[in-house]
Amino acid sequence: MREVRLRFSKVDRIKYISHLDINRAMSRALGRADIPLWYTEGYNPHPYMSFSLPLSLGVESLCESVDLRIVGDISNSEIKDRLNAVLPEGLKILDVYDDFRDNSEIAFSDYVFKLEFIDNEEALKRIEKVLSQDEIMAEKKGKKGKRRIVRETNIKPFIDKYNISIRDGVIVLNARLCAGGEKNLNPTLLFNTIIRLIDMDFEWKNISRIGLLDKDYKEFK
Numbered sequence: 587m588r589e590v591r592l593r594f595s596k597v598d599r600i601k602y603i604s605h606l607d608i609n610r611a612m613s614r615a616l617g618r619a620d621i622p623l624w625y626t627e628g629y630n631p632h633p634y635m636s637f638s639l640p641l642s643l644g645v646e647s648l649c650e651s652v653d654l655r656i657v658g659d660i661s662n663s664e665i666k667d668r669l670n671a672v673l674p675e676g677l678k679i680l681d682v683y684d685d686f687r688d689n690s691e692i693a694f695s696d697y698v699f700k701l702e703f704i705d706n707e708e709a710l711k712r713i714e715k716v717l718s719q720d721e722i723m724a725e726k727k728g729k730k731g732k733r734r735i736v737r738e739t740n741i742k743p744f745i746d747k748y749n750i751s752i753r754d755g756v757i758v759l760n761a762r763l764c765a766g767g768e769k770n771l772n773p774t775l776l777f778n779t780i781i782r783l784i785d786m787d788f789e790w791k792n793i794s795r796i797g798l799l800d801k802d803y804k805e806f807k
């Protein structure tokens with residue numbers, strides 16, 4: 587038995603299905619591709635699958651990963667080719683490798699936000715003003731007993747760096763956000779907070795995760 591990591595992309599319409607459905611789609615594809623997986627023992631055997639940092643609904647990614655345990659004689663390139671032949675549109679295996687790091691080492695995620703407004707110039711000024719503030723107060727929904735409440739939290743410390751500009755008629759925000767078990771900022775929460783604070787309706791948006799980094803800003807794989 588050996589462990590391998592599958593690095594995959596999740597783009598286009600498939601970004602709108604839940605992490606649980608991504609899990610199911612991957613499980614079914616592994617079965618169709620006849621990948622020799624290691625199964626747990628007991629009354630309900632199932633293949634070992636461990637995903638790193640699942641994303642919110644509606645967010646694309648070029649750096650998703652899932653760890654598997656493989657039995658039998660099959661090469662990493664064959665695993666990649668077999669899976670890409672049966673995966674649904676929007677999911678694609680980018681790489682398969684044996685030597686990988688523990689998910690606990692993830693510290694940052696790089697994102698690209700693409701936004702379009704009726705007045706991009708005005709929106710750019712307002713977004714820059716929000717991001718330059720010492721505090722950016724986000725509203726997070728929660729519960730207190732049986733009551734639903736909204737808590738305010740300052741998310742500025744979770745934004746490591748950013749730059750913003752208008753390119754080809756679209757506002758492009760590149761942001762490096764804290765990620766992982768200790769500190770984590772959901773990109774959807776950042777987007778929703780920006781839209782609420784600038785008080786402008788957007789025409790179109792797209793959010794993509796393009797990279798994962800460790801605490802030393804080295805690529806996580």
